[in-house]
Amino acid sequence: MTRHEPVPMAASPAPSPETEKEQPQRPVGPGPVRLGLSGKLLLLTVLFVMLAEVLIYVPSIATFRLNWLNDRLAAAHTAALVLDAAPSGMVPESLARQILASVGAHGVAMKMGHQRRLLAVSDMPPHVNHEIDMRDMPWHRAIADAFVTLLCSDDDAMRVVGPAPMGGDFxxxxxxxxxxxxxxxxxxxxxxxxxLLISGITAMLVYLALHYLLVRPMRRITANMMAFRADPENSSRIISVSKRRDEIGLAETELASMQADLSSMLQQKSRLAALGLAVSKINHDLRNLLTSASLFSEGLTMVPDPRVQRFAPKLMRALERAIAFCESTLSYGRAQEPPPDREETALEPIVAEVRDTLELADDRIGWITAIERDLMVDADPDQLLRILLNLARNAVQALETRAPNDPSRDQVRITGRREGAVVVVEVSDTGPGFPAKAREHLFKPFQSSARTGGTGLGLVIAGELVRAHGGEIGLVEGTIGATFQFTIPDRAVDLEAHRPARARA
Structure with a gap:
């Protein structure tokens, strides 16, 4: 165990010069980043190269020690031949000292059979600290002994045993x-x-390569992101995509696409905000005009003409709804739709009012209804009318693009049915339908219109009102023209609220 303890002590000083060398290179800048990407790459490269050199050094120092000892044994082998060849083994002391000095030993001995001969000796140390048998040296022992030798004192002596010449034992x-x-x-x-030289050269080469391949492009992307953040609506701040086909090029492409989408969205939001401000200014005057029109329309109820008597109440209700809408709605995005005031509402009269509002009595466009008899909807009557009116108006506008219209070909169909506690209503037309691009942005303002110049707000308003009732709305696939289906579920019955009434009964 004692031979393995010095190993980390011998290897530990290696990273210290590099660590001290790298510390001054850390940038002292504001923010949490203390070491830039370039500095980290350089530091890691040096550390990894030094680690590889340490792993190479361990077996190298053990091999160097074994080779050095084998060289001394080879010199002692030659000296043993000379000493053994002397007549009667008599060698002058001066010659023996010279031979031992050339070998670097205090004594040379050889064992042959049961006899052990001391061939030469000079200034023998008082005791031997280590014994090394070169005839049996496993690699793990060679490594451990190498570090033991590095940590020994200058006064230590060792006994080295190796193969002997002339058939000797050792x-x-x-x-x-x-x-x-x-x-x-x-x-x-x-x-x-x-x-250190190899790690420095390697680190510099790797640093330069990574700097041009990764660091500089990343700095460019980072600088562009910071500039784009300062003015995201400026399309000139969108990053220009390089011709690279690797991950950096892909990141630039995706960043440019994201910045373009974000810039377009912010510009659209700005236009919507400006539009909302303009509409809010118009809203006050429009509300006054509608109020005046409502007062004038009250005089129509005094006209004895049957046609006037028929349409005057509808006109009054339409003006009242318009005034109420102006009071509660400024524009999409600023309007706060009131919660639906739900009640049991007959669907068929509302559908008939939608037809009258759209002025389809001249039979230029076919109007077909298929509503279950006495179908009641648990909904806000005004909001239900707005839902149907927006969907039906979109259908009529889609059919009017094929003027002159033929009622046998151009038709609007409204169906209604109850499925358990849910009322299902469909509004369909036989028009050209929705293109694929418009389908991707349904129920989004200024994006879902299939007509040139359309805003798509009708679908947005209808969707909001349906969802306010807890229902769902969507485009039915696989139909001629366009078919929108929406559902309005009945409200859950509050048993606690009905329990006192039932108890009194």
């Missing part, structure tokens, strides 16, 4: 660990400097 040498440690430190220093 050859051993005793030597100081200081030369090995110094050689390993020089090797580590060279590796560190080379790693």
């Amino acid at each position: 050859l051993e040498i005793v030597m100081d660990e200081k030369p090995l440690r110094q050689a390993m430190i020089r090797f580590s220093t060279n590796i560190l400097l080379l790693s």
